[in-house]
Amino acid sequence: xxTVLGAYSWINIRFLLEGAWVTILVSVCSIILSYIFGxxxxxxxxxxxxxxxxxxxxxxxxxxxxxxxLIIFFTYFGLPNIGFKPDPIWxxxxxxxVFESAMVAExxxxxxxxxxxxQMEGARSTGMTYWQALRYIILPQAIKNMIPAIVSQxxxxxxxxxxxxxxxxxxxxxxxxxxxxxxxxxxIPMFLALSVMYFIVCYSLSLLSQYLDHRLGTAKKSGEVExxxxxxxx
Amino acid sequence: MISIFQNYGxxxxxxxxxxxxxxxxxxxxxxxxxxxxxxxxxxxxxxxxVIARVYxxxxxxxxxxxxxxxxxxxxxxxxxxxxxxxSGTIGLILYSSAFxxxxxxxxxxxxxxxQMEGARANGLTFxxxxxYIVLPQAFRYVIPPLGNQFINLVKNxxxxxxxxxxxxxxxxxxxxxxxxxxxxxxxxxGVLYLxxxxxxxxxxxxxxxxxx
Numbered sequence: 001x002x003t004v005l006g007a008y009s010w011i012n013i014r015f016l017l018e019g020a021w022v023t024i025l026v027s028v029c030s031i032i033l034s035y036i037f038g039x040x041x042x043x044x045x046x047x048x049x050x051x052x053x054x055x056x057x058x059x060x061x062x063x064x065x066x067x068x069x070l071i072i073f074f075t076y077f078g079l080p081n082i083g084f085k086p087d088p089i090w091x092x093x094x095x096x097x098v099f100e101s102a103m104v105a106e107x108x109x110x111x112x113x114x115x116x117x118x119q120m121e122g123a124r125s126t127g128m129t130y131w132q133a134l135r136y137i138i139l140p141q142a143i144k145n146m147i148p149a150i151v152s153q154x155x156x157x158x159x160x161x162x163x164x165x166x167x168x169x170x171x172x173x174x175x176x177x178x179x180x181x182x183x184x185x186x187x188i189p190m191f192l193a194l195s196v197m198y199f200i201v202c203y204s205l206s207l208l209s210q211y212l213d214h215r216l217g218t219a220k221k222s223g224e225v226e227x228x229x230x231x232x233x234x
Numbered sequence: 235m236i237s238i239f240q241n242y243g244x245x246x247x248x249x250x251x252x253x254x255x256x257x258x259x260x261x262x263x264x265x266x267x268x269x270x271x272x273x274x275x276x277x278x279x280x281x282x283x284v285i286a287r288v289y290x291x292x293x294x295x296x297x298x299x300x301x302x303x304x305x306x307x308x309x310x311x312x313x314x315x316x317x318x319x320x321s322g323t324i325g326l327i328l329y330s331s332a333f334x335x336x337x338x339x340x341x342x343x344x345x346x347x348x349q350m351e352g353a354r355a356n357g358l359t360f361x362x363x364x365x366y367i368v369l370p371q372a373f374r375y376v377i378p379p380l381g382n383q384f385i386n387l388v389k390n391x392x393x394x395x396x397x398x399x400x401x402x403x404x405x406x407x408x409x410x411x412x413x414x415x416x417x418x419x420x421x422x423x424g425v426l427y428l429x430x431x432x433x434x435x436x437x438x439x440x441x442x443x444x445x446x
Contacts, residue, residue: 061432061435061436062428062432064435065385065389065427065428065431065432065435066389066424066427066428066431067389067390067391067392067403067427068389068392069392069393069395069403070392070403070406070420070423070424070427073403073406073407073410073416073420074416074417074420074421074424077410077416077420078416078417078419078420078421079417080416081415081416081417082417155295159295159296159297159298160297162297162299162300163297163299163393165299166395166396173297173299173300173303177303180307184311187307187308187311188308191300191303191304191307191308194300195292195296195300198295198296198297198300199292199295199296202294202295202296203291203295206291206294206295
């Protein structure tokens, strides 16, 4: 029993927390990047610019249908073949950002589609240009509807950062593996700690999503958004 | 890219087969377990509801990799020797079943409560009403989201690469280090994954439009 409790010595906990810090850092960086690019790509896909939207839509479909692990491998091991060598942290941020932007773009498109067409027609008939109507009338309503779906997407992003251990990103999962690699007695305590840490982060985000759903009064509408979104994990 | 297919075609196809096998096994079990927990979530018994809720929240909020590594590292250490393929598939089943449970539950709850009440009033027991009245209607409603869960499952099966499951991703890594052409190898692997997921994805989109 004592050997098991030794797993939670201060040194190990601190090492795990260092890993958790990297996990959070990578998550936050890729959340910010994927939100910016996701919204831009989602709008481009929606507004139907000739050829551009079709190509963007096709690329988004392709990225969404590939496993994230493949994209991580491609960024870290594939890109050096053409002379671009990111370190593990940047490689995972880039890979996550590319994958999640495609996911967010689909949510944004679904959110815009869920706004009744009368809104756009009304805005246009009061003299706004197409872009003004999009910017001031459609998007504020759409973003409100899709916030819960986006938060859900970010929950799976946090979970998916664990996949980047395969390119030796020093994150929570990787640090836990190092600890139980040194002492096999620590295996179960480490998995327990891992599960609890990921669970706390993800479950509190999930509660936040439910709260926002409730607070914004979008429960029904965001359900519609999620119906339109393909492949959302929840 | 073509040279990769020529030299390592059989390895890639073997990996594709393993990925497909793992996905289908995981889909069948996850569907059964997931539907079971979805029903438990709507039974009148509060205790069963709490159990189902806990199961779903736990497996939804822990990364798939942690679940899989648990079965790969801990179970062989203390209980029984299992292969990487088996541990990966079990992890995938547990993880996906939580998402499927959530999907099916939303389907069950979207069925008008009057259906259940009417069935009960006609003398059916709760389970009979569930089996013959509510579930058939719920499943029609959840087919498109379930299809999306299957696409996710195929993509998530790449986690087998971590535990020597000999799936497509694993073979891709082997080939990449053998041929030293990482970029074209991963492109090939990507094409093979797209062959599995993209048609399914477009079919689900078509189905959604048709059912809507």
